[in-house]
Amino acid sequence: MIYERRASPLHAARAAVASAWCVVLAGVSLSFEHPLVLLALLAAVIAAAAGARVADRVLLALAFTLPFAVVISLINPIVMREGLTVIARFGTVPVLGELDVTAEATAYGGVLALRALVVIGCFALHSAAVDPDDLLRAFRRVSFRSALTAALATRMVPVLARDARRLHDAQRCLAGAPAPRRAVVRAVAAGALDRAVDVAATLEVRGYGAARRAPRGGGRPWSRHDLAFAASAVGLSLIGAAAYAGDWEAFEAYPTFSAPVDARLLGLSAVLALCALLPFADRRGVGR
Amino acid sequence: MRRAALLIVLALAAGGCGLGAGESQEGAATLTVTRDFGTREVGTGSADPIPGGETVMRMLQRDFDVETRYGGGFVQQINGIAGGREDGRPVDWFYYVNGILAEDGAAAHKLAAGDDVWWDHHDWGASADVRAVVGAYPEPFLSGIGGKRLPVRLDCADAAADACDEVAERLAEAGVKAGRSAAAGFGGEGVLRIKVGVWADVRRDPAVRRLEEGPRASGVYARPSAAGDELALLDAEGQPVRTLAAGAGLVAATKLSGEAPTWIVTGTDAVGLAAAAAQLEEDALQDNFAIAVEDGRPVALPVEPPPEAP
Numbered sequence: 001m002i003y004e005r006r007a008s009p010l011h012a013a014r015a016a017v018a019s020a021w022c023v024v025l026a027g028v029s030l031s032f033e034h035p036l037v038l039l040a041l042l043a044a045v046i047a048a049a050a051g052a053r054v055a056d057r058v059l060l061a062l063a064f065t066l067p068f069a070v071v072i073s074l075i076n077p078i079v080m081r082e083g084l085t086v087i088a089r090f091g092t093v094p095v096l097g098e099l100d101v102t103a104e105a106t107a108y109g110g111v112l113a114l115r116a117l118v119v120i121g122c123f124a125l126h127s128a129a130v131d132p133d134d135l136l137r138a139f140r141r142v143s144f145r146s147a148l149t150a151a152l153a154t155r156m157v158p159v160l161a162r163d164a165r166r167l168h169d170a171q172r173c174l175a176g177a178p179a180p181r182r183a184v185v186r187a188v189a190a191g192a193l194d195r196a197v198d199v200a201a202t203l204e205v206r207g208y209g210a211a212r213r214a215p216r217g218g219g220r221p222w223s224r225h226d227l228a229f230a231a232s233a234v235g236l237s238l239i240g241a242a243a244y245a246g247d248w249e250a251f252e253a254y255p256t257f258s259a260p261v262d263a264r265l266l267g268l269s270a271v272l273a274l275c276a277l278l279p280f281a282d283r284r285g286v287g288r
Numbered sequence: 289m290r291r292a293a294l295l296i297v298l299a300l301a302a303g304g305c306g307l308g309a310g311e312s313q314e315g316a317a318t319l320t321v322t323r324d325f326g327t328r329e330v331g332t333g334s335a336d337p338i339p340g341g342e343t344v345m346r347m348l349q350r351d352f353d354v355e356t357r358y359g360g361g362f363v364q365q366i367n368g369i370a371g372g373r374e375d376g377r378p379v380d381w382f383y384y385v386n387g388i389l390a391e392d393g394a395a396a397h398k399l400a401a402g403d404d405v406w407w408d409h410h411d412w413g414a415s416a417d418v419r420a421v422v423g424a425y426p427e428p429f430l431s432g433i434g435g436k437r438l439p440v441r442l443d444c445a446d447a448a449a450d451a452c453d454e455v456a457e458r459l460a461e462a463g464v465k466a467g468r469s470a471a472a473g474f475g476g477e478g479v480l481r482i483k484v485g486v487w488a489d490v491r492r493d494p495a496v497r498r499l500e501e502g503p504r505a506s507g508v509y510a511r512p513s514a515a516g517d518e519l520a521l522l523d524a525e526g527q528p529v530r531t532l533a534a535g536a537g538l539v540a541a542t543k544l545s546g547e548a549p550t551w552i553v554t555g556t557d558a559v560g561l562a563a564a565a566a567q568l569e570e571d572a573l574q575d576n577f578a579i580a581v582e583d584g585r586p587v588a589l590p591v592e593p594p595p596e597a598p
Contacts, residue, residue: 080360081395082359082360083360086310255349
């Protein structure tokens with residue numbers, strides 16, 4: 001997934017703020033277990049992707065994540081020994097021992113899968129809507145070498161992907177059976193090493209190793225989008241912390257699955273989604 | 289193809305596979321939760337009939353607030369009482385089924401009719417290996433191990449005929465029919481033995497003689513002297529609190545790896561042996577790891593340490 005500037009509030013916000021907003025949204029989803037809250041957060045992520053005009057990319061990422069989510073939901077009931085309601089018995093299985101699948105472990109597997117979808121949706125949105133160069137520039141102040149390494153890595157991945165595509169195209173032009181995938185990977189990896197040596201030599205010649213931190217200040221002033229997404233991130237964090245401290249979601253996975261839905265939980269889900277989506281309402285100044 | 293599928297389905301069914309929890313079992317299972325070697329009760333529970341697929345863990349979770357570790361296989365906390373360290377001593381939850389320390393996880397141990405499940409939270413610094421206890425009497429003699437009733441054999445010492453008769457009578461009252469062996473036979477996986485005799489006689493059995501090495505070897509918090517004329521009563525840390533001499537008795541259980549438990553009804557002399565035999569009853573043994581008999585009265589083992597001087 002490659003970043004592309006689009007006319008949206010999230011793209012208009014500075015990279016550090018947009019990145020923090022995505023990370024906070026993912027973090028909030030990790031602090032909740034109730035399926036209704038997770039569904040609300042998933043809906044918020046998809047709506048945010050639509051607001052950022054990257055819905056197609058985020059939905060594609062979620063579609064790719066679905067098999068992974070299914071695997072999570074299948075593994076949990078196999079490895080977890082919790083839950084009172086046995087729905088299937090597999091007798092004694094080597095390594096696992098006595099294997100009883102319970103309804104509670106199965107349901108909680110679904111919760112974990114849903115949570116994985118939300119987290120991956122957040123990071124897909126991050127990849128599609130946060131400018132990596134801006135983000136690395138922001139982090140350059142914190143650690144120059146780390147930022148440089150990350151910048152090179154993020155730039156090398158698309159380069160290697162293009163190499164692989166070119167090799168694949170060249171293969172298709174040849175007669176006979178296509179070369180095995182392993183050969184393509186080997187060729188791309190060899191190319192990557194060559195490039196890495198070249199890049200290292202160039203950086204050394206240019207004296208990058210002696211560079212110091214970038215100077216502070218001189219950046220652009222905070223825009224309304226910066227402020228809106230920062231406020232949203234703070235709001236999401238506070239709601240998440242308050243809900244966790246106050247035990248607002250009465251959710252129990254074991255020994256019996258209990259996920260009651262009451263007005264407070266509906267309100268919590270709505271407030272979380274609203275808090276995440278409000279910054280997208282202001283579309284002034286989002287042009288390219 | 290159909291035949292192969294049918295064979296697979298039949299094989300799975302024969303291996304205990306199927307949908308749902310399975311059929312309920314006729315008969316009851318009981319649950320006791322205590323702490324400090326059975327001295328303080330936390331709660332009780334029961335299942336009658338036993339739900340299909342019921343395990344020790346599920347039975348516990350139905351009646352108690354349980355916190356687990358390692359994917360639900362290990363009990364860390366029951367009703368807020370957690371394993372870990374208390375006053376610098378290691379403590380944890382252990383469970384016994386019919387008086388025998390389970391060798392598998394609670395989540396994997398299926399219940400059988402008649403099972404007496406006992407969870408106890410105790411200090412394991414002196415012995416992490418208390419493999420058999422007497423507190424589930426008349427189990428394991430009545431229901432056996434894993435739903436399979438085992439033969440019971442009284443190994444009576446030559447001079448212990450009266451005590452042996454008393455033990456046999458008490459077992460019969462509890463519904464247990466025991467065979468009798470005059471010789472000091474060895475144990476095994478398939479037989480529950482009760483050794484009856486004064487210590488000097490029963491100590492010939494290697495499983496029984498381990499009591500002289502202390503709780504780390506035997507799991508019993510009492511240490512008879514090799515001569516058999518003294519019985520040291522130990523506290524939870526394995527330290528001797530007091531020593532009994534003439535007229536002292538002991539009812540305890542121990543277990544060698546790979547064998548069924550061996551019970552010991554013994555005394556420092558004939559008087560102590562008779563007193564111990566007289567204590568083979570549910571009221572005296574209930575929820576005790578083992579008992580000593582002092583002046584004809586049962587003393588729970590391990591004993592409370594003496595109060596500190598002011």
